[in-house]
Amino acid sequence: MEKTKLQEKILEFNFLELQFNELEQNRATIEKEIAELKILELALEKLQEIKPNTEMFSQLGNDIFIKSKLKENEEVLVSIGSKIFVKKNIKEAQKSIETKIKNFEKIYKEIEGKMEELASRLISLEKEIKGSSES
Numbered sequence: 001m002e003k004t005k006l007q008e009k010i011l012e013f014n015f016l017e018l019q020f021n022e023l024e025q026n027r028a029t030i031e032k033e034i035a036e037l038k039i040l041e042l043a044l045e046k047l048q049e050i051k052p053n054t055e056m057f058s059q060l061g062n063d064i065f066i067k068s069k070l071k072e073n074e075e076v077l078v079s080i081g082s083k084i085f086v087k088k089n090i091k092e093a094q095k096s097i098e099t100k101i102k103n104f105e106k107i108y109k110e111i112e113g114k115m116e117e118l119a120s121r122l123i124s125l126e127k128e129i130k131g132s133s134e135s
Contacts, residue, residue: 006132013125020118027111034104041097044090047073 050056052072057065076093077085088096 006129009125009129009132013122013129016118016122016125020115020122023111023115023118027108027115030104030108030111034101034108037097037101037104041094041101044076044094044097047076048090 050070050073052070054070056068056070058068059065073090075087075089078088078093078096079085
């Protein structure tokens with residue numbers, strides 16, 4: 001293989017490797033989002049078991065909690081984006097979470113497919129590059 005072709009293959013390999021790494025990061029982010037949504041699903045289930053006027057600790061932020069009292073356990077505020085919230089009953093909120101999980105799982109599968117394609121091309125390029133450099 002001529003030198004310019006080899007350089008092109010190396011550049012393509014490096015570019016595809018960067019894309020693969022970016023997809024890996026995106027996949028990890030989506031895995032984290034799905035895990036957090038599943039925890040939220042469980043929390044909504046448990047919320048229904050807590051009686052109104054029960055004292056509890058509510059999270060204010062990262063690792064900071066305040067003692068509070070649950071006034072009611074039938075409605076929650078759900079973000080619909082752009083810092084806009086709507087009241088939803090627990091079942092509606094759970095449905096929203098299920099929809100988000102399904103959407104993330106679909107994206108996750110798409111990313112996995114792209115990663116498989118890139119991995120296959122990377123393996124092929126690596127063989128071509130090694131074969132050329134050994135000649």
